[in-house]
Amino acid sequence: MDTNRLAKELKEIQADTTSGVTVRVLGDNMAHMQGTILGPEESPYQGGKFVVDIQLTNAYPFEPPKMRFITKVWHPNVSSANGAICLDILKEQWSPALSIKTAMLSLQALLSSPEPSDPQDAVVARQYLDDIALFNATAKAWTEEHAKDGAKDEKMEKFKEMGFPEVDIVNALARAAGDEAQALELLLTGL
Incomplete structure (x- = not known):
């Protein structure tokens, strides 16, 4: 690259x-x-x-x-x-x-x-x-x-409230194709 x-x-x-x-x-x-x-x-x-x-x-x-x-x-x-x-x-x-x-x-x-x-x-x-x-x-x-503006990405907000960094949340949601449960599993296991 x-x-x-x-x-x-x-x-x-x-x-x-x-x-x-x-x-x-x-x-x-x-x-x-x-x-x-x-x-x-x-x-x-x-x-x-x-x-x-x-x-x-x-x-x-x-x-x-x-x-x-x-x-x-x-x-x-x-x-x-x-x-x-x-x-x-x-x-x-x-x-x-x-x-x-x-x-x-x-x-x-x-x-x-x-x-x-x-x-x-x-x-x-x-x-x-x-x-x-x-x-x-x-x-x-x-x-x-x-x-x-004002519309929240509920998944993003929920994960931020759990204390995960934004970059990790974006990575997890992208890898999980938006699936909240799978993204949470990725976040909890360290991607």
């Missing part, structure tokens, strides 16, 4: 205050980051702040970052169960010319332009195709509940 390139990428993200994208390193390990995306205007996600877990392999930038939504989001290309993302540039369309920032901006664009023909969550995709008004209402309700 090219840490000089990563440091440059992070500086570029921090310098851009207009994109609605932020990224920070968790702990001392540059291979694990947390990003946030502001929900696009004129979408059911408007006003939401969506947290994304970002993990890099030693082969980055020759392999894509592994990204997963931590914030629950109702979207055809995002698993409503575990936050897994179906986006071509995070898989076969990745190129070393892309960056963490371009991947995050692509996620933000995906929120505006769902691809129900290539879904991660078939139930959400079916709703999008069959009843767009109900889809928009559901996506907006999930944004209100999970992604707006």
Whole structure:
């Protein structure tokens, strides 16, 4: 992993205050980051702040970052169960010319332009195709509940109250795909 390139990428993200994208390193390990995306205007996600877990392999930038939504989001290309993302540039369309920032901006664009023909969550995709008004209402309700200021990530808060460090909580929730019981077991066993 090219840490000089990563440091440059992070500086570029921090310098851009207009994109609605932020990224920070968790702990001392540059291979694990947390990003946030502001929900696009004129979408059911408007006003939401969506947290994304970002993990890099030693082969980055020759392999894509592994990204997963931590914030629950109702979207055809995002698993409503575990936050897994179906986006071509995070898989076969990745190129070393892309960056963490371009991947995050692509996620933000995906929120505006769902691809129900290539879904991660078939139930959400079916709703999008069959009843767009109900889809928009559901996506907006999930944004209100999970992604707006004042909306608490209950699992995160619960684990913080137990005294676990935030970086460990994020790691455990990401490894457990959001499953609270499994995350607690990981936290208790020291990951």
